[in-house]
Amino acid sequence: MQDNRNLILAIVLSAIVLIGWSIFFPTSTEELPAEQPPQEQIADAPGGTDAPVAAQPRTVDQALAEGGRVPIDTPLLKGSINLQGARIDDLSLVRHRYDQKKNSEAIRLLSPAGTPKAYFAEAGWTGEGVETPGPSTVWQASADRLTPEKPLTLTWENGTGQRFIQTISVDDGYLFTIERRVENRGEGAIAVRPYATARRAQATSDQSFWTVHLGPMGVFNDAAEYDIDYETLDEEGRQRFTTTDGWVGFTDKYWLTAIIPGKGESVTANMRAVPSGGYQVDYVSEPMLIAPGQAKSGTTRLFAGAKEKEFLDRYEDEGVVRISKAIDWGWFEWFMRPIFDLLRWLFHVTGNFGVAIICLTFLVRLVLYPIANKQFRSMAGMRRIQPKLKALQDRYKEDKPRLQQEMLKLYKEEKINPAAGCLPILLQIPIFYALYKVLLVSVEMRHQPFVLWLQDLSAPDPLTPVNLFGLLDFTPPSWIAIGILPILLGITMWLQFKLNPQPMTDPVQKQVFGIMPWVLMVIMAPFAAGLQLYWVVSNILTIAQQKWLYYRYDKEQEASEHAAQKG
Structure with missing residues (x-):
């Protein structure tokens, strides 16, 4: 009878939906990324320079023992900042583990350059006619530890009258704030251009889903960009966006690293595959002209952590535009x-x-x-x-x-x-x-x-x-x-x-x-x-x-x- 057929049709349609999910949206088991040849890293930074290539592969422990570092200690994060290059390149998520075994290690999100799974973020300046700090620059630290209660100030002088300052603070969640300042004590005006970058040697190890975006993403002009993945960067090259506010970063199934310009700041954001291997996202701000005896400042924020809705919603309320979109809720976000x-x-x-x-x-x-x-x-x-x-x-x-x-x-x-x-x-x-x-x-x-x-x-x-x-x-x-x-x-x-x-x-x-x-x-x-x-x-x-x-x-x-x- 026709009405019974309607009931059966509804059930069969439900089954078809489920079958489609099982075929096209396979369940993912999280594994550690496969080891790959180390890549020191990802050239083509906005500044046009890069750290020296490591002659031999390094383990994370070896890399962490090589240079001066300032520990990061928060309720949710443990790691360190590399004073060479002022890189945030050592970060583990305290309450998230690889598996449920008692001795399971905390998820390592960021790793130093030259290690097999290198993944880090940094902020800096480019300039013409003025020496700016680069990946090999060794910064002076004001404190021996970075905590939510104790910010860290890094300083470096180029010897020609310019002083560069980065004051880094971190909250009780996953957000770093980097207050950047350039003081011009020289005889002539200088022009510098702030940038921030996040780089990784490998694509995510999480399985891809039609319903969940993984890879490079950002929010540009109040709209989330989900259409670009690692394959897009490999095949089509650099993707460029001009935006005011917003952010750009890498999203995994559960984790996010995002660099965020200052509020109201107009930037050019880029996503790219690097010829030497790996991937990079960055943004470059408008040039700043600094007269003798003057100083100019700016702000970069860095989200590095788990995509916990509580924190994403909180940061969105604090002015990080649509960072909750890092969770790919899909079309039914209003219901989910x-x-x-x-x-x-x-x-x-x-x-x-x-x-x-x-x-x-x-x-x-x-x-x-x-x-x-x-x-x-x-x-x-x-x-x-x-x-x-x-x-x-x-x-x-x-x-x-x-x-x-x-x-x-x-x-x-x-x-x-x-x-x-x-x-x-x-x-x-x-x-x-x-x-x-x-x-x-x-x-x-x-x-x-x-x-x-x-x-x-x-x-x-x-x-x-x-x-x-x-x-x-x-x-x-x-x-x-x-x-x-x-x-x-x-x-x-x-x-x-x-x-x-x-x-x-x-x-x-x-x-x-x-x-x-x-x-x-x-x-x-x-x-x-x-x-x-x-x-x-x-x-x-x-x-x-x-x-x-x-x-x-x-x-x-x-x-x-x-x-x-x-x-």
């Missing part, structure tokens, strides 16, 4: 942000993200209750009139148009809307997608445990009968590693379908209903356990709600028929 904020609030209340997802499921079912009530009342009515439908089908099996007319007449008499089952399913799709995207892009969900074997809700369920729940010493391929949650999803979906009115005429419909739960079980196996948990709990609530509403509907019908008989 509230879902994430609700999840985070529930997590703060419950202390467990798995419990928060379960609470979210209850809230969604509560909001959809009026619609679900109509749906299940209609489905209960369909179950009750199955014998009447069967009689009509037998009577008019040779006259399909008349059969449709009589069925519609019966639906009208019984006050049943067979298509009511489609709406709740369709309304669930955007909620399901929002949760999928939140689990995919939010670092807050990374490595969050639930209970028992579910120790990372952003990863697939690891416990699978394929290897006898870990008793066999091998890891099966993801496409057959069907975990406990996907199995529960299939079973609960099957039970839910069993409660629905069964299609009576079309054997294809019966086959779809029969195999769909098990197809979805396989499709959902590689997805995040948090997403599987949401769906399983939603199915269980649907089954309970459906049985209760069926019971209540049957009682109402019995009471109505009894009253009619008395009357």
Whole structure:
């Protein structure tokens, strides 16, 4: 019947969406980047100079031991500033680890030049007719440590009357502020041009997704640029933007390094692949003319850390234009942000993200209750009139148009809307997608445990009968590693379908209903356990709600028929 086909179509469309996700948006397992030949680095800086090439590969420990450094010590960051070049090139994220092992190291975001995964940021000046500091310049430090309470001032004089000053401060999050000042004590005027740059020797090791931008990005003239990736820079060369405010940087799945001009400053921003290897983003400000006896200042800010929504929103409120766009929310940002904020609030209340997802499921079912009530009342009515439908089908099996007319007449008499089952399913799709995207892009969900074997809700369920729940010493391929949650999803979906009115005429419909739960079980196996948990709990609530509403509907019908008989 046509109305049942509509219900099946909604379910099949949902499955197609899921199949598309599993094919085009594969789940990503975070790994350490592969070792590559070291590259000292990434030439073609705005200043036109670069640090000397290392004769031999260096480890991070060797690089850190080579020169003068000032430690960075904040609640979220540990590392150091290299006094040679005034580079921020040693930075680890204290509360984010590579994996969940007790001895796992903190994520290293920035590494010194000449190391295999070199990645650093610096600010400086270019100039004509005046010597400016460069990558080999050794700066004088005012303090032995940089903390949120204790800024660091770096100074250097060129010997011809010009003094360059960088005062670096850092907050309790991931934002560095560099106040730059040039004092001209010489006899003639000078012209200098401030710049800032971030450079990395390798592209990100995270897997690419159609729904999540990775690589070079920025915000230019109040619009986020997601269309340029590493391949674009390799094939098309430098990408240039002129903007006021905004920022430019590199975004990974969970991490961001962004250089940010001063408020209201007009700059030319560049993204480029460097011929010697690696990638660079930078911006160059307008030239500054400094007369003898005068000084001029400017500001650069550097975000280097995890893309935690709390900090991104805070910095956006503090004037960093659209830095929250570093999280690629996609077209449904207006819907996904509230879902994430609700999840985070529930997590703060419950202390467990798995419990928060379960609470979210209850809230969604509560909001959809009026619609679900109509749906299940209609489905209960369909179950009750199955014998009447069967009689009509037998009577008019040779006259399909008349059969449709009589069925519609019966639906009208019984006050049943067979298509009511489609709406709740369709309304669930955007909620399901929002949760999928939140689990995919939010670092807050990374490595969050639930209970028992579910120790990372952003990863697939690891416990699978394929290897006898870990008793066999091998890891099966993801496409057959069907975990406990996907199995529960299939079973609960099957039970839910069993409660629905069964299609009576079309054997294809019966086959779809029969195999769909098990197809979805396989499709959902590689997805995040948090997403599987949401769906399983939603199915269980649907089954309970459906049985209760069926019971209540049957009682109402019995009471109505009894009253009619008395009357």
